[in-house]
Amino acid sequence: MLNFTIRRLVLAVPTLLFISLVIFLLLELAPGDPMAQVPLTVPPEVKEKMREALGLGQPMHIRFWKWIVQFFWIEPQVLVDSVFGTTFSEGDLRVISWQTRSPVMDIVVQRIPQTLWVVGTAYVVAILIALPIGIYSAYRQYSWFDQMGTFVSMVGFSVPPFFSGVLVIVIFSVQLGWFPSIYDTTLVVNSWDSFVVQLKQMIMPVMVLALQITAQLSRFMRASMLDNLNQDYVRTARAKGLSEYTVVMVHVLRNSMIPVVTVIALGIPSIFGGAIITEQVFKVNGIGQLLIGAIQANDLPMVQTLTFIFAVLIVLFNLIADVLYGILDPRIRYD
Amino acid sequence: MTDHDKSDTLIPDEGLAPASTALPTADVMEELATPPRSQWRDVWDQFKTHKGAMVGAILFIIIVAGVYLGPYLWSIDPTQIDIRSRNQGPSWAHPFGTDQLGRDILARMMSGGQTSVSVGITAMLLALFLGSFIGVLAGFFRRLDGPLMRLTDLFLALPLLPLLLVMMLLFREPLSAAFGLERGIFILIVCAIGITSWMPTARIVRGDVLAIKEREFVLAARSIGTSNSQIITRHILPNVLSPIMVSATLGIATAIITESALSFLGLGFPPDFPTWGRLLFDGVDYLQQYPERVFWPGLAISLTVLSVNYLGDGLRDALDPRIRGR
Numbered sequence A: 001m002l003n004f005t006i007r008r009l010v011l012a013v014p015t016l017l018f019i020s021l022v023i024f025l026l027l028e029l030a031p032g033d034p035m036a037q038v039p040l041t042v043p044p045e046v047k048e049k050m051r052e053a054l055g056l057g058q059p060m061h062i063r064f065w066k067w068i069v070q071f072f073w074i075e076p077q078v079l080v081d082s083v084f085g086t087t088f089s090e091g092d093l094r095v096i097s098w099q100t101r102s103p104v105m106d107i108v109v110q111r112i113p114q115t116l117w118v119v120g121t122a123y124v125v126a127i128l129i130a131l132p133i134g135i136y137s138a139y140r141q142y143s144w145f146d147q148m149g150t151f152v153s154m155v156g157f158s159v160p161p162f163f164s165g166v167l168v169i170v171i172f173s174v175q176l177g178w179f180p181s182i183y184d185t186t187l188v189v190n191s192w193d194s195f196v197v198q199l200k201q202m203i204m205p206v207m208v209l210a211l212q213i214t215a216q217l218s219r220f221m222r223a224s225m226l227d228n229l230n231q232d233y234v235r236t237a238r239a240k241g242l243s244e245y246t247v248v249m250v251h252v253l254r255n256s257m258i259p260v261v262t263v264i265a266l267g268i269p270s271i272f273g274g275a276i277i278t279e280q281v282f283k284v285n286g287i288g289q290l291l292i293g294a295i296q297a298n299d300l301p302m303v304q305t306l307t308f309i310f311a312v313l314i315v316l317f318n319l320i321a322d323v324l325y326g327i328l329d330p331r332i333r334y335d
Numbered sequence B: 001m002t003d004h005d006k007s008d009t010l011i012p013d014e015g016l017a018p019a020s021t022a023l024p025t026a027d028v029m030e031e032l033a034t035p036p037r038s039q040w041r042d043v044w045d046q047f048k049t050h051k052g053a054m055v056g057a058i059l060f061i062i063i064v065a066g067v068y069l070g071p072y073l074w075s076i077d078p079t080q081i082d083i084r085s086r087n088q089g090p091s092w093a094h095p096f097g098t099d100q101l102g103r104d105i106l107a108r109m110m111s112g113g114q115t116s117v118s119v120g121i122t123a124m125l126l127a128l129f130l131g132s133f134i135g136v137l138a139g140f141f142r143r144l145d146g147p148l149m150r151l152t153d154l155f156l157a158l159p160l161l162p163l164l165l166v167m168m169l170l171f172r173e174p175l176s177a178a179f180g181l182e183r184g185i186f187i188l189i190v191c192a193i194g195i196t197s198w199m200p201t202a203r204i205v206r207g208d209v210l211a212i213k214e215r216e217f218v219l220a221a222r223s224i225g226t227s228n229s230q231i232i233t234r235h236i237l238p239n240v241l242s243p244i245m246v247s248a249t250l251g252i253a254t255a256i257i258t259e260s261a262l263s264f265l266g267l268g269f270p271p272d273f274p275t276w277g278r279l280l281f282d283g284v285d286y287l288q289q290y291p292e293r294v295f296w297p298g299l300a301i302s303l304t305v306l307s308v309n310y311l312g313d314g315l316r317d318a319l320d321p322r323i324r325g326r
Helices: A002-028 A044-053 A060-084 A104-139 A144-158 A161-175 A192-229 A232-239 A244-282 A287-296 A300-328 B002-021 B026-033 B039-049 B051-073 B105-140 B142-157 B160-179 B181-196 B199-213 B216-223 B228-239 B241-264 B276-284 B292-319
Strands: none
Touching: A002 A060, A002 A300, A002 B142, A002 B160, A060 A300, A104 A144, A104 A192, A104 A244, A104 A287, A104 A300, A144 A192, A144 B292, A161 A192, A161 A244, A161 B241, A161 B276, A161 B292, A192 A244, A232 A244, A244 A287, A244 A300, A244 B241, A287 A300, A287 B160, A300 B142, A300 B160, B039 B051, B039 B292, B051 B105, B051 B292, B105 B142, B105 B181, B105 B199, B105 B228, B105 B241, B105 B276, B105 B292, B142 B199, B160 B181, B160 B241, B181 B241, B199 B228, B199 B241, B216 B228, B228 B241, B241 B276, B241 B292, B276 B292
């Protein structure tokens, strides 16, 4: 198992390098000029110097190499410095945003908590709703509850977040006036009242995100339970007189959870991607909105770093899912 | 092409001939008296029993017909500006009302639907072509399997929505300069969606090709000297048609949602060229006063995707021989 994990980790390195190269080359083709906003009165030779200051003067492969060094070598040092108070990274050039002229990773670190709060809560809520629904609709297959569950999850698949989000804004904040339509990230939770406000503003984005995740997870849970409910070991468990609760909730559920756990792990990075739209609808200033803003402002280092962070998340959680599968199911050990 | 058709229709008759000369018993005779049922007839019979799929199919046909034929009945130009009758509610002259420039929303919905549906179908066809091509190559030729599947894994590891946004940003200008504004962006969106959504099809097709390649009829075809390309087109492809059809329906749904998402983020079609996603995006500005402007395009997107998803669900059941006839 350890062997397999190490092999997969080693294999992830060329994958990530290739992805970073693809992203870099794609952005290389950008027609936008970061100097377009500079006034025309600035003489060309000064513009050329500004260009070089942004690191644009050198050939492509050198800039790619520099970006890799900055991202994989200098940024981790900055992280170590900020945690332990050391000075490894002093004087090194970091990945600089063209919009704010400050290091990209600093902005990302500022934005991540908002995304994690909203998306993470939505994911937990969705799991808590989806698993019981999946279990019960499999146990009572073709009952009205199961039919309803199928329909609701079909709707959850089909209604895109930019519509469900706008719809809940119309209903709950325009018509009923219960919740604010804009997420206020400057809110500091230090009292019961501010906690209630925070809870109120989180309900709608969490609801929209959770609907989508619930739809997928409950379908998956149901299918996985159905696969197991007709197995021989279930009949054996019933035959030896175990209670129905023990049979379903212990014997069947444990085995059905194996694929579901890996699907949950696989879904986490795609949630960050899907949250881009939800963040945009509710004006949550998380990393999704940061990416949209950077794309519209032609801030290439920011776009490159963010896209790459998404890619790292996908590769990482693929790896975690594979390893989890092996740990949970001894039949699928890879070595 | 006509030769192929003829030979295909002849095969069942030739197959029946020896059986009928063997003078079978009465009930076998009876069985033979009923005309042979084609596979597609069985599929259709099974499909009919799936209520959700039938409703989905009918709804999808109604939406597509309404969007393409509707403008012949409702002949108001969607771009015609009538500033005096702006922001009107529903009336006989404008059943869905008018927008902030006095343009008829029903006409805009139809014209937007044409773009959304044709983007969905074209992007699906492109993704399907790429996916089946790579899937068949990887499944059939062992030497290509490794590299092509690594490529698929790499594509699956890419963060797709951010990359789509970046592609829209980068190639918008050059393509609209080359093909004109509307057509350039249409090509860009279709290619972007097609290139980023072929991977699931490729994986499914590869798996099926791997299984079918080892069957006896492929061996028989090879032993009489059929070339690889003919084995693929005449023996392999018809047998992997069902997974391809199922991913086709689901592909339309994802393509429509992706296009609307791009338009919603302001990176899709230009403002004077409506699509459902763009109409929704424009409607958000007037959310408080006129919530119905968001409601109609959103409902159209959701209903189309829902009907296509049910259609795909029914098609999957109908094409699965293990479920069929149960």
